[in-house]
Amino acid sequence: MLFELKDLTRIYGDRTVLDIPGLILEKGIIYAMLGPNGSGKTSLLEILALLVPPTTGQIRYENKWVNFSGNHLTLLRREIVMVRQDPVLFTATVYKNLEFGLKIRGVSRKERDPVICECLDLVKMQDFADAGAHTLSGGETQRIAIAQALVCSPRVIFFDEPTSSVDAESQIDIENIIRGINEQKEISIIFTTHDLMQASRLSRRVISLQEGRIVPQRFQNLFNGRITTDGDGSRSCLVYDKIGFLVKTEKRGGVKLSIDPRKIVILPDDVPGAHKNIFDGRLIQMTYEHDEVRAIVDIGVPLNILMSKEKVTDGHLCVGDNVKISCPSEANEVL
Amino acid sequence: MGFFIDSFLSAIMLLWSFNPDVYFIIYVSLKVSLSSTLIASLLGVPAGFMISFNSFRGKRAVVTVMNSLMALPTVVVGLLVYSFISRKGLLGILDLLYTQTAMVIGQVILIFPIVVSLTIAATSRVDERYRKTAMTLGAGPLQTALVVFRETRFGIIAGVIAAFGRVISEIGISMMLGGNAKGYTRTMTTAMALEYDKGEFVLGVALGMVLLFISLAVNIFFNHIQGKGRV
Numbered sequence: 145m146l147f148e149l150k151d152l153t154r155i156y157g158d159r160t161v162l163d164i165p166g167l168i169l170e171k172g173i174i175y176a177m178l179g180p181n182g183s184g185k186t187s188l189l190e191i192l193a194l195l196v197p198p199t200t201g202q203i204r205y206e207n208k209w210v211n212f213s214g215n216h217l218t219l220l221r222r223e224i225v226m227v228r229q230d231p232v233l234f235t236a237t238v239y240k241n242l243e244f245g246l247k248i249r250g251v252s253r254k255e256r257d258p259v260i261c262e263c264l265d266l267v268k269m270q271d272f273a274d275a276g277a278h279t280l281s282g283g284e285t286q287r288i289a290i291a292q293a294l295v296c297s298p299r300v301i302f303f304d305e306p307t308s309s310v311d312a313e314s315q316i317d318i319e320n321i322i323r324g325i326n327e328q329k330e331i332s333i334i335f336t337t338h339d340l341m342q343a344s345r346l347s348r349r350v351i352s353l354q355e356g357r358i359v360p361q362r363f364q365n366l367f368n369g370r371i372t373t374d375g376d377g378s379r380s381c382l383v384y385d386k387i388g389f390l391v392k393t394e395k396r397g398g399v400k401l402s403i404d405p406r407k408i409v410i411l412p413d414d415v416p417g418a419h420k421n422i423f424d425g426r427l428i429q430m431t432y433e434h435d436e437v438r439a440i441v442d443i444g445v446p447l448n449i450l451m452s453k454e455k456v457t458d459g460h461l462c463v464g465d466n467v468k469i470s471c472p473s474e475a476n477e478v479l
Numbered sequence: 480m481g482f483f484i485d486s487f488l489s490a491i492m493l494l495w496s497f498n499p500d501v502y503f504i505i506y507v508s509l510k511v512s513l514s515s516t517l518i519a520s521l522l523g524v525p526a527g528f529m530i531s532f533n534s535f536r537g538k539r540a541v542v543t544v545m546n547s548l549m550a551l552p553t554v555v556v557g558l559l560v561y562s563f564i565s566r567k568g569l570l571g572i573l574d575l576l577y578t579q580t581a582m583v584i585g586q587v588i589l590i591f592p593i594v595v596s597l598t599i600a601a602t603s604r605v606d607e608r609y610r611k612t613a614m615t616l617g618a619g620p621l622q623t624a625l626v627v628f629r630e631t632r633f634g635i636i637a638g639v640i641a642a643f644g645r646v647i648s649e650i651g652i653s654m655m656l657g658g659n660a661k662g663y664t665r666t667m668t669t670a671m672a673l674e675y676d677k678g679e680f681v682l683g684v685a686l687g688m689v690l691l692f693i694s695l696a697v698n699i700f701f702n703h704i705q706g707k708g709r710v
Binding site: 190218222226228234 | 615630
């Protein structure tokens with residue numbers, strides 16, 4: 145076990161940005177932390193990186209409870225490095241920026257050079273050693289920040305939205321770097337993203353954050369809606385004031401609706417009749433991830449659907465098809 | 480106008496002649512001012528850091544007081560220190576009055592708030608990310624402070640230079656605590672005041688030129704290192 149969190153909260157003023165009753169993170173794997181802006185991803189990373197103490201609650205790192213007022217915090221931090229979403233480099237050359245982590249760890253001058261060169265190589269920035277850090281572009285700065293973390297050879301690296309400010313080509317590079325350091329150096333990695341695709345492409349496990357709380361990962365189709373009662377007494381949750389999903393709830397007014405992507409079924413287009421929980425839509429995207437296929441069907445709102453590969457083959461599904469989907473009330477959960 | 484040009488030319492001649500009395504005055508001025516600037520910086524820069532990076536009750540009050548003390552009149556400091564070190568004062572036994580040490584003490588009190596305030600101003604503006612980046616890369620509290628110092632060094636050096644400018648040109652403390660004793664505590668400013676009283680202007684103009692030259696030299700030096708530091 146790498147981290148264990150217990151009853152952790154972080155409160156700014158009167159706003160609770162994090163509220164996590166319990167969470168366990170395992171060693172050696174890549175986690176993705178998924179959530180919209182303001183869901184508390186960065187706050188959680190900063191606490192896990194031991195940069196900011198939680199307001200209440202405790203953290204266990206490597207089987208030891210962390211004491212945030214203690215002096216040993218610096219030693220613990222040397223095993224955990226966080227790469228910021230908007231990294232800053234020190235006013236010095238790239239080489240000196242990379243040297244910093246080694247210098248404060250007391251690595252001798254002779255031993256520093258090969259490590260720095262190796263890490264620069266890894267992020268494809270070997271020609272920039274003598275460049276002034278402040279002359280670099282955003283993408284280059286991001287790479288150097290990653291190299292800066294790597295030279296420290298930590299046990300854990302946190303990446304806060306590592307690809308949010310880089311172009312598509314650099315994005316692939318950075319994803320490969322992350323995958324590479326996890327596999328070759330066995331560094332545990334947690335990265336945040338709001339890109340569902342990236343999360344499932346890169347990580348073994350996904351942690352979903354929503355308004356500071358950890359929500360089960362199945363909550364991928366998340367909408368703001370309003371509960372209405374139909375003529376026959378059944379209840380619907382109206383999303384964007386136009387699409388009603390059947391729900392079983394006692395709640396009224398504005399709610400959050402989550403639809404389990406594994407419980408939505410794609411039906412053949414020629415299924416006759418209309419029913420409240422059957423929608424017409426168009427299949428706009430399909431991707432393969434971890435033995436499953438993720439399909440996105442536009443029914444007025446985009447819906448994520450997860451199904452087996454066989455279902456796709458059997459149903460002769462093709463991107464661009466008009467399809468009908470069934471969204472039974474068991475799939476729809478009001479939060 | 481002719482009178483001014485005469486004084487100006489004579490002043491240049493005086494400086495050119497390397498008159499030892501004149502150069503001793505310059506030496507005392509620089510020695511006292513540099514000492515007080517050094518001491519005030521060694522105390523004030525860390526104090527500014529401590530105030531800037533710690534949150535405690537009354538922090539705003541401390542900052543406000545420091546800012547107000549930047550306008551401390553030299554004669555008030557002179558009086559205050561005098562009351563302590565004069566024969567009848569609490570520290571009278573140390574026999575400090577009319578010594579260079581007394582001048583340094585007074586000047587340190589004068590510019591300590593300047594160094595503290597300008598350090599707070601420089602460090603509180605620095606991007607929080609520098610601190611967090613240093614910390615996450617494994618830096619301890621002191622190493623983190625050094626990183627922030629490096630990133631804010633131009634602001635801090637500017638504060639130290641402002642403090643030096645204040646003491647090299649002040650006269651109240653030098654006069655009241657130094658006493659303008661020839662060959663001992665006579666500085667450029669006290670000498671100029673005395674010459675003015677005597678109605679002699681040549682030495683005054685010469686020393687005035689030296690003062691201006693020093694501030695020019697300090698600023699050229701500062702610009703030079705600032706230019707070098709831009710990477």
